Amino acid sequence: MTPGLQAALDHHALAFLARRGIADEPVVWMPPFSVLGQWTHTRSEGQCRVDDLHSLLRSERCTLPQAARTLGAPLPLVRDVLTRHPMPPRTPSRKTWKQQLAERLNDEQLRRLYLGEGLTFKEIGIRYGIPDMHVAERAHECGIPLHRPPRDPIPAQWIRQHHLGQGQTLGEMAVELGDSVFRLRYWADRHGISLRRYYRREGEPGVSSYAEELGVHELLGPLLADKSDWRRLRRFAVACGHVNLADAARAIGCRQDVLCRQITMLEGQFGFALINRTTSRYKAMTTTTRGQQVATAVLRIEHRIETDRRRATLEKS
Secondary structure, eight states: OOOHHHHHHHHHHHHHHHHHHOSEEEEEOOOOOOGGGGHHHHHHHSOOOHHHHHHHHHHHTOOHHHHHHHOOOOOHHHHHHHSSSSSOOOOSSSSOHHHHHOOOOOOOHHHHIIIISOOOOOHHHHHHTOHHHHEEEEEEEEHHHSSSSOOOOOOOHIIIIIIIIIOOHHHHHHHHHHHOOHHHHHHHTTTOOOOOOOOOOOTTTHHHEEEEETTTTTHHHGSSSSSSHHHHHHHHHHHHHHHSSHHHHHHHTSSHHHHHHHHHHHHHHHSSEEEEEESOOSSSSOOOOHHHHHHHHHHHHHHHHHHHHHHHHHHHO
16 A cells, blocks of 8 residues: 555545445544454554554565564554555666666767667667667657658569569568568568468588588587588577577578577587577677687688589589
8 A cells, every 4th residue: 555556546435435426425434443442543553663564565575464474463453554554655766768868868869879870779779778669769759850761562573483483481582682571471461472381401512521621620510410400500600690589580580489499409519508698688699709609610611602602603604
């Protein structure tokens, strides 16, 4: 019971009485303490001091029965004291996101970062540790115009040609188009195009030989023989180039939980951590030292495979 809650309850009680034509009855009525026998008003106040009760209830996870046992008073008495002496409103222990943003970033700095440097609200939020929705709200209050133009719809012919004709997955199409998988799925549904599932499980031939040639076979050797392991390694290397796993999953074309599970499987196979976990989705993802070594080795092999493939294509032509 707080003063604000008590005032709200009294207001609803008065409205309830008024709707029934009762205007001369009090909202709360208490019998004289003489009818309570030994629990007189003086004794109740002495056995359950208001300050002690409020201090107990402010502590973490302290319920009314626990406070009653600590004070050695009956639970009805504790409830009666709390009703007559409500808890004072608790002052917030931490500042709101809006207050923190106002302290760390003024209007001119926000305008320079967004319009001058071209940073997105998400990137600004990550830099200052503020959720992007509050950064966008602050920009709207400051009258900062959005510099991102509205996106055009994705043509049905383009989706049919790449997805049905060329057999590209939604993730591959999103990377080529520079868009998101969710938007591609939305426009495919709008155009009435039934999506198919394509699996990319074929491995690159000679990956182990490339690893030995580049001197990274000792690091990646146990995971190069299996096609699924190599696919997970490639996904991890791509994910290291993004701010967080959510953005990486959108670029790859898979769900975030799938990508997290695949990275966890790789960590179990390697026996060491690849990325530093964080509990906040507003902090940028970081890779461990050994995780960066793995990602660099995979990218070197990928670059070498692509170079040899282009050379072979030129020789044939």
